[in-house]
Amino acid sequence: MATTLTWLGHSAFRLDTEAGTRLYVDPFLTGNPKCPDSEREPERCDLVVLTHGHGDHVGDAVEIAKRFECPVVAPVELRDWLTVAHGLPEDGAQAMNKGGTESFAGVRLTLTDANHSSSNWQDDRIVYTGEPTGVVVRQDNEPTVYLAGDTNVFGDMALIRRLYSPDVAVLPIGDHFTMGPEEAAVATELLGAARVVPCHYGTFGLLTGTPDALRPLLPNGVELLVPEPGETLTL
Numbered sequence: 001m002a003t004t005l006t007w008l009g010h011s012a013f014r015l016d017t018e019a020g021t022r023l024y025v026d027p028f029l030t031g032n033p034k035c036p037d038s039e040r041e042p043e044r045c046d047l048v049v050l051t052h053g054h055g056d057h058v059g060d061a062v063e064i065a066k067r068f069e070c071p072v073v074a075p076v077e078l079r080d081w082l083t084v085a086h087g088l089p090e091d092g093a094q095a096m097n098k099g100g101t102e103s104f105a106g107v108r109l110t111l112t113d114a115n116h117s118s119s120n121w122q123d124d125r126i127v128y129t130g131e132p133t134g135v136v137v138r139q140d141n142e143p144t145v146y147l148a149g150d151t152n153v154f155g156d157m158a159l160i161r162r163l164y165s166p167d168v169a170v171l172p173i174g175d176h177f178t179m180g181p182e183e184a185a186v187a188t189e190l191l192g193a194a195r196v197v198p199c200h201y202g203t204f205g206l207l208t209g210t211p212d213a214l215r216p217l218l219p220n221g222v223e224l225l226v227p228e229p230g231e232t233l234t235l
């Protein structure tokens with residue numbers, strides 16, 4: 001056993017820890033054209049983490065949380081909106097903000113900065129769902145994973161390196177709404193991660209960045225892991 005990371009297409013990931021905790025990050029399963037059919041109905045879930053409020057990240061979070069009665073950790077305003085508009089039980093511990101660290105099911109989560117936007121639809125209007133975030137996932141004696149969420153590259157990724165020393169960086173590379181490969185290569189340098197997993201590409205026509213474009217730009221010695229949707233990486 002070890003920690004494994006399964007790409008579910010777009011920015012959706014399932015992380016299974018050595019101790020057996022199953023975590024979904026940005027579980028956009030229904031309507032995600034890259035999510036394998038076999039992954040659309042989770043078998044179990046101990047924890048959901050949302051980086052921001054856009055529909056391609058909130059995805060199936062509410063359904064999963066209601067079905068498995070598991071925590072949904074999200075930025076405060078997004079968590080509040082899920083409570084008010086979608087009936088998630090109110091829980092202050094699950095409503096976090098940048099810089100905060102909290103433990104759930106044996107996993108330590110820290111929300112980080114991200115440069116993006118965050119909103120969702122409620123009836124016929126757009127609601128603000130707080131600031132977008134990234135998340136650092138830490139466990140004792142297992143690799144530290146930083147999932148950037150949707151963002152461009154920003155200089156304070158150097159602080160993420162200094163504070164959390166991520167072993168694995170999960171970075172959007174699709175361009176248009178987030179970083180493309182050129183920025184993701186600089187992000188990798190700032191983060192100092194030895195392994196990079198690209199995401200948020202290839203889902204829709206606008207997301208044109210590719211791992212092949214990123215590969216030659218990466219710092220020497222960095223390993224680019226490119227799972228197929230549904231493929232599981234051992235970290």
Ligand SMILES: [Zn+2]
Nearest residue numbers: 054056057150
């Ligand atoms: Zn997105």
